[in-house]
Amino acid sequence: MIILDARRVKAYECFTQLGQYAGKEEAYLENLWLELVSDDELMGAFMYYLDHHSLSDAVACRGYDLTDLYFYNMRQYEMGQDIGKNYADCNKEGLVLDTFLLMAKFRREPEKYLPKLEGGPGMDRMG
Secondary structure: OOOOOHHHHHHHHHHHHHHHHHOOOHHHHHHHHHHHHOOHHHHHHHHHHHHHOOOOOOOEEOOEEHHHHHHHHHHHHHHHHOOOOOOOOOOHHHHHHHHHHHHHHHHHOHHHHHHHHHOOOOOOOOO
């Protein structure tokens, strides 16, 4: 007997639409989806985002929550654009997806990412 979680099926549909809207490549989306389904807390936070179009700070690692990582990503984007401001052309949906991927990686390898977060803005992007 196969039991499907209808909520996850719907989340996947929304996820793929969001990813296409954000201009993310298929390989990126596949990787992020695997991260989400591997972490129930992170998946719950993603479903919260889909329902409320707002980040839930219930998921955290070493004192950093999703909002912290979103603003970190935004700052990195601004520095990459060399504008220092959040203009309308900023891909906020893409930044949200990047934030969930960053949190997944951060939760798996906090020692790798913590120094970059604690060091403040820098020229290197988290990879």
